[in-house]
Amino acid sequence: MATIVNAGLTEIAKLIVGADSPVAFTYIALGSGTTAEANDQTALVTEITTAGGERASATASYEANYKGKLVKLFAFTGSLSVNEVGVFNDASAGDMLLRHKFINTKAVENGDSLEVTVKTTVARSA
Numbered sequence: 001m002a003t004i005v006n007a008g009l010t011e012i013a014k015l016i017v018g019a020d021s022p023v024a025f026t027y028i029a030l031g032s033g034t035t036a037e038a039n040d041q042t043a044l045v046t047e048i049t050t051a052g053g054e055r056a057s058a059t060a061s062y063e064a065n066y067k068g069k070l071v072k073l074f075a076f077t078g079s080l081s082v083n084e085v086g087v088f089n090d091a092s093a094g095d096m097l098l099r100h101k102f103i104n105t106k107a108v109e110n111g112d113s114l115e116v117t118v119k120t121t122v123a124r125s126a
Contacts, residue, residue, distance in 0.1 A: 005039055030047070033101075046084075083105050
C-alpha cells in the first residue's frame with residue numbers, strides 16, 4: 001500500500017475547492033531509494049533520471065467506484081534497480097501525492113519494460 005504524503009493531502013484539499021490553481025497528479029516517477037515510506041516525504045528518495053526510467057506522463061482514467069487510475073509503461077535502455085514509485089503533478093518538480101516502496105527490488109535491463117498502475121480510491125472514514 002502507498003502512503004499519501006502531507007503535501008499530497010494539501011493539494012487534494014486545494015483541488016476540491018479550486019484554490020491556488022491546483023494541478024492534477026498525472027506523472028509517475030520511479031526511484032532506487034530504499035527508505036521506508038513516511039508522511040512528510042516530498043520527493044522520492046532517489047529518483048531515476050536515466051535509462052528509460054525518467055518521470056513521465058501517465059494515462060489517467062476514472063475506473064469506477066471512486067477509483068482514479070494512472071498507467072505508464074516504462075521501456076528501459078539500461079540496467080536499473082527500481083525500489084520506489086511516486087505520483088506527481090509536474091514533469092520535473094511539483095508536489096508528490098504519494099510514495100510506495102516496493103517490498104522487493106525490481107531489477108530491469110536494457111530492453112525490459114515495466115507497466116506501473118497506480119489506483120487511488122477515495123473513501124469515507126469510519
